[in-house]
Amino acid sequence: MARVKYRYPGESRWKGWWYVLPALTVYLLFTFLPILETIRTSFYQWDGFSQQKTWIGFANYLEIFSDPKFHNALRNNLVFVIFYSIIPILIGLFLASLLSRRPIPGFAFFRTALFLPQVISMVVVGVVWRWMFNPTSGPINIALNWLGLGRFAISWLGDFTWALPAVGSIGTWVQYGFCMILFLAGMQRIQEEYYEAASLDGANALNQFLHITVPSLRSEIAVALVTTIIAALRVFDLVYTTTRGGPGESTMVTGFLIYRSAFMLNRIGYAAALATVLTLIILIISLLIRRYQRHGVEEDA
Amino acid sequence: MKKRSILLSVILVLLILLSSCSKLGKPAEQAENGAEEQVLLVWDQFYREEESKVIETLNAEFEAAHPGVRIQREVKVLDDLRTTVKLALSKEDGPDVAQVNQGRNDMGALVEAGLLLPLNGYLEKYNWGSVFSTSVASRNSFTNDGKTFGTGSLYGVSPTAEVVGVFYNKTLFKKHKWDVPTTFEDFEALLAEIKADGVTPISFGTLDGWNAIHEYSAIQHLLVSLDYINNLTYGVNNVSFDTPENRQAAQILQDWANAGYFSDGFPGIGYDDSNNLFKAGNGAMTITGSWLAPELLVGTDQEFGFFLLPPYEGKSGLAIGGVGIPFAIRSTSEKQELAAEYLNWMISPRAAELWAGAGMLPAMALPENTKVKTDNLFGDTLTAWNTINQANAVGHYIDWATPTFYDTLVAELQKLLGGISTPAGLTEAVEADYAAFLESRSK
Secondary structure, eight states: OOOOOOOOTTOOTTHHHHHHHHHHHHHIIIIIHHHHHHHHHTTEEOOSSSSOOEEOTTHHHHHHHTOHHHHHHHHHHHHHHIIIIIHHHHHHHHHHHHHHHSOOTTHHHHHHHHHHHHHSOHHHHHHHHHHHTOTTTOHHHHHHHHTTOGGGOOOGGGOTTTHHHHHHHHHHHHHHHHHHHHHHHHHTTSOHHHHHHHHHTTOOHHHHIIIIIHHHTHHHHHHHHHHHHHHHHTOOHHHHHHTTTOSTTTTOOHHHHHHIIIIISOOHHHHHHHHHHHHHHHHHHHHHHHHHHHHHHHHHO | OHHHHHHHHHHHHHHHHHHHHHHHHSOOOOTTSSSSOEEEEEEEOOOSHHHHHHHHHHHHHHHHHSTTEEEEEEEOOHHHHHHHHHHHHTSTTSOSEEEOOOSIIIIIHHHHTTOBOOOHHHHHHTTGGGTSOHHHHHHTEEOTTSOSBSSSEEOOBOSBEEEEEEEEEHHHHHHHTOOOOSSHHHHHHHHHHHHHTTSOSBOOOOSSOHHHHHHHHHHHHHHSOHHHHHHHHHTOTTOOSOOHHHHHHHHHHHHHHHTTOBOTTGGGOOHHHHHHHHHTTOSSEEEEEGGGHHHHHSSOSSOEEEEOOOOOTTSOOOBOEEEOOOEEEBTTOSOHHHHHHHHHHHTSHHHHHHHHHTTOOBSSOOOTTOOOOOSSHHHHHHHHHHHHHHTTOBOOOGGGSSTTHHHHHHHHHHHHHTTSSOHHHHHHHHHHHHHHHHHHHHO
């Protein structure tokens, strides 16, 4: 990005800050300060309401790294990355290339309909899908039974093997529309001549997709990766409204552990430390993806 | 000109911030008219329609009997109450009276922080000893350091009572000529008979988790002694969870699951869903607390009854039971006398009458000339409650035992019922939690 240096002569260089001030004030008060406060709290043992706050240094962090519940939750978060991020991006790429290459009647309808899950509140999504997965009255098992596939009609959210993929697939349903819209926008930038030239050279649709579409969408894929991975790592609402971490601990995620530690077990310090660790993990992954993206841009140039 | 607009925008921002601050900062008191109007801020969790009506009536009558007093009521669902009430009670403008969940994480933690008022003075003043027994009082008692549960000072009074037992569908029982069992052996035979007749014996779902604790512990209560369950819950006398009785209870529960006595797909069914199945006639029985009775009295063409899980031969036959979430007083409240008067009001004979009328078990005795109908489901739950009270067989919600007991029990029971753990695996895992708690306390 080029630096904008235009300024009227004699005008104060600080003038711009005044325009930023309202947003900056809100940001500092409601985002930055709470983050600092969270980090500070993570070094204390505190129940959240009494005057008694004990400084315990890194004890909370040491406990996190030896806590099998956290290891299990983080593992589940990584499985969520597959469902929240990888699969939606693949589906999004596929749908976007279907919708973008040739005019389809009702294009606007499909685009809106496929994007719809993204705009529904996650709590509503959770409640609706809990009903969808209901073993006796839910549409999924009714459909399976009707198709004669009754032996696959299991108790989705209560099954130790299938609960995690079932909750994860709700995430897929929510995220793929966002990926698709992102890629559709990006594809409008790709010049049609590339495809023409490629087909003259004998490249089939798959090769065109792999060697023209995907590389051109590098920055959109990076954006999709960052946002969806963040969503996968901090998932809470979906688990809270569907399984509450069960059965056993098979859908337990870090976000739910934080909630439980803070509000059910009165361990604000430990919850703050968990939140800090989760934020660090998210930051590191985001930075790695940004580097991949920059790297690609340089290669292209 | 430019400068002025900047100045204006800054002032505007500051004004917005200030106005929102002042709104938050002031308690909503408006004692201008009567000059002496007292506002009592009360938080409760009776959000269901029938329950809420009882509280509204009692509040209105309290105001009428106490001129110049206004009750400002705030209703929350239990989860919401639990997450907000602790912080609220630590503030000067927090609720004067609030319902505080029993157990260590809630009442215990608040007592430890010195935020609740010990009620022993009022216990004598109002002669509450004649309203509830010492066994009931101990459920709302902690030592003043908040460490020991079940003894020490009284910190709350409960208006309602609860007993966990078996709701059964009388319509279905009549149709299939099933009899209400009187021994545990009969009960298990009945389960098999109902299953053979093609009906789901027990409506049940473990998706929400917590009701699995009741299902398990109801059986456990038939096998253990009152001393054991008291020791376990109050964390005294170093008992273990890994006992033959607890293991046997787990075995029975797992056997029932394997025999198909629970609703199809029960691991994926929530508590409310399983109750709806039962209410609609899908399932002959369900094991849960008496609080379900009001819902089963209306909006259904089925007739329901209630009985205690019948005793195991040669055992004492305890039942999970106790009193509902108690009202407590904020220790820093300036209206403690009035607040105590309010507590006394909530456990009056009039309150008992109103709760009974709504189908809920009152923790207090009903007045002798009561007009409440007792030849129905409510009467069944009342009989059950009186039975265990008179026999001194009121057990406990075992998830009060340690701060993490609830989570551990739910996870382990789901594993047991999902067939990926064994009865011994369950009792060992739960004992690990319990032993760690006892050890952390002795430090």
